[in-house]
Structures are given as structure tokens and as C-alpha cells.
Amino acid sequence: MRAPSASDIAAGEVLLAVENVSLSFGGVKAIRDVSFDIRKGEIRAIIGPNGAGKTSMLNVINGFYTPQHGRITFKGKTRTKMRPYDAARGGIARTFQNVALFRGMTALDNIMAGRTLKMHRGLFWQMIRFGPALREEVEHRRRVEDIIDFLHIEHIRKTPVGRLPYGLQKRVELGRALAMEPDLLLLDEPMAGMNLEEKEDMSRFILDVNQHFGTTIALIEHDMGVVMDLSDRVIVLDYGVKIADGTPDEVKANKAVIDAYLGVAH
Numbered sequence: 001m002r003a004p005s006a007s008d009i010a011a012g013e014v015l016l017a018v019e020n021v022s023l024s025f026g027g028v029k030a031i032r033d034v035s036f037d038i039r040k041g042e043i044r045a046i047i048g049p050n051g052a053g054k055t056s057m058l059n060v061i062n063g064f065y066t067p068q069h070g071r072i073t074f075k076g077k078t079r080t081k082m083r084p085y086d087a088a089r090g091g092i093a094r095t096f097q098n099v100a101l102f103r104g105m106t107a108l109d110n111i112m113a114g115r116t117l118k119m120h121r122g123l124f125w126q127m128i129r130f131g132p133a134l135r136e137e138v139e140h141r142r143r144v145e146d147i148i149d150f151l152h153i154e155h156i157r158k159t160p161v162g163r164l165p166y167g168l169q170k171r172v173e174l175g176r177a178l179a180m181e182p183d184l185l186l187l188d189e190p191m192a193g194m195n196l197e198e199k200e201d202m203s204r205f206i207l208d209v210n211q212h213f214g215t216t217i218a219l220i221e222h223d224m225g226v227v228m229d230l231s232d233r234v235i236v237l238d239y240g241v242k243i244a245d246g247t248p249d250e251v252k253a254n255k256a257v258i259d260a261y262l263g264v265a266h
């Protein structure tokens with residue numbers, strides 16, 4: 001059984017609230033007046049057919065897109081506009097639908113890159129690796145090694161990520177996001193392109209991140225088995241509109257969802 005339970009989550013504190021958000025690209029209405037919340041400690045899935053607006057919603061949450069209408073409240077602070085850098089500094093980390101790593105760099109260096117926002121000493125001190133900067137680097141390396149242990153990727157730490165199989169690249173990308181020590185982790189199709197074994201591994205890591213670090217997670221995923229197993233609550237989008245929001249069992253039984261999505265082979 002997962003902890004915390006669904007009833008704990010229902011009573012829990014709201015980490016992020018999306019209110020009446022609408023986003024258009026020219027004539028295309030990607031998101032239409034969508035509201036929902038993400039509570040501290042939960043795993044929240046966003047599902048829906050292709051083009052439903054799922055990735056656009058993650059891009060609104062992490063400040064990549066500015067919605068024409070609506071507002072976002074994160075950790076009690078309300079905004080209509082935020083830059084991705086501020087979102088990252090504020091504690092929102094993100095992985096992408098297609099792996100977005102530095103392919104020529106090792107797994108270790110890619111994960112280390114995720115620590116950049118946590119580094120306080122300036123470039124000058126980093127370069128001469130003196131005093132406080134050296135102490136800081138040692139601490140960052142320790143954190144990164146902990147993440148490498150946690151994700152069981154010790155054997156590939158020195159391998160350029162471009163040479164790794166896809167499933168391991170996705171794991172390194174997760175490691176880089178974890179290196180930011182986020183309060184909210186956004187995962188865009190973390191299982192896409194994976195075989196069954198890789199999916200099982202990734203599911204376990206997502207649950208472990210949630211349980212051991214207490215990280216709140218929002219994920220987009222097309223594999224319904226994975227979504228229903230992992231998530232505390234699920235939002236369903238269709239043509240940019242929210243058509244359902246509830247526990248996996250509630251969503252599975254929802255007629256509009258069956259008609260729009262679940263009933264259709266994907």
C-alpha cells in the first residue's frame with residue numbers, strides 16, 4: 001500500500017493550484033478554462049488523447065508558457081506569469097517527453113548539472129576551487145552520488161549518456177531533476193518508448209522518490225496501467241477541457257472519460 005493514503009491527500013495542503021487557465025496558440029485553444037490542484041505529497045496524473053493539452057499544461061506550470069487567462073498559486077504565491085528559471089529556483093523540476101540531456105557528457109556530469117541552481121559560490125571561486133567553493137563542490141558531489149546510488153546507476157556514471165540505452169537515459173534525466181531537490185517534480189511521459197521491464201523499474205523509482213523524499217509529482221502518461229497503479233488522483237483533459245478529476249477508480253468509471261479516451265485504443 002502506498003503512503004500517504006488517498007484520504008490523507010484529500011485533507012492535505014495544496015502545493016499548487018491552477019485556476020481558470022486558458023492558453024491559445026493563434027487560433028488553437030490548447031487549454032480552456034482549466035482548474036485543479038496538486039496536494040503536497042501526492043502523485044497526480046494528467047491524461048487524455050493526443051493534443052489534449054497535457055504538455056501545454058506542464059509548460060504553464062513551469063513558466064514556459066504564459067496563459068492568456070487564469071492564475072497559478074505555488075507554495076502560497078499567486079502569479080499569472082513566471083519565467084522557467086524562477087520556477088526552477090522556486091522548486092519545480094521537469095523532465096521532457098523526449099530525453100533532454102547533454103549527450104556528450106557523462107551521466108555523472110549531467111546529474112551534476114542539475115545542481116547548478118543550488119550552487120551559491122560564483123564562477124570565479126568555482127574555477128579556483130578554493131575554500132568555500134571547494135567545500136560546496138564536495139557537498140554537491142556527495143548529494144549527486146546519493147542520487148546515483150538511489151537510481152542504481154553506479155555502473156554508468158562515467159558513460160556519455162548518448163551511448164546509453166533509452167531506459168537508462170530516462171533514469172539519468174530523472175536523476176538530474178532530483179538533483180534540484182524539487183518540491184514539485186513534473187514528468188512528461190516518463191515511460192514513453194520503454195519496454196515492460198524498464199517501465200516497472202521507472203514506476204518503482206517514481207514511487208520511491210515520492211515516498212522516500214516526499215516529493216510531490218505530476219506526471220503525464222499514456223500507459224493506463226501505470227497511471228492507475230501510481231497515481232493518487234487523475235485529471236483528464238480532452239480538447240483542452242478538463243472532463244474529469246478524481247481517484248483512479250472514479251476516473252475509470254467516468255462515462256465521459258471512457259467515451260473520449262479509455263474506450264479508444266491508444
Ligand SMILES: Nc1ncnc2c1ncn2[C@@H]1O[C@H](COP(=O)(O)OP(=O)(O)OP(=O)(O)O)[C@@H](O)[C@H]1O
Binds near residue numbers: 050057
Ligand atoms: N508551441 C505551439 N504552437 C502552436 N500550437 C501548439 C504548440 N504547442 C502545442 N500546440 C497545440 O496545442 C494543442 C495541445 O497540444 P499539447 O502538446 O499540449 O497536447 P498533449 O496532450 O500534450 O499531446 P500529446 O499526447 O500528443 O503529447 C495541440 O493542438 C497542439 O497542436
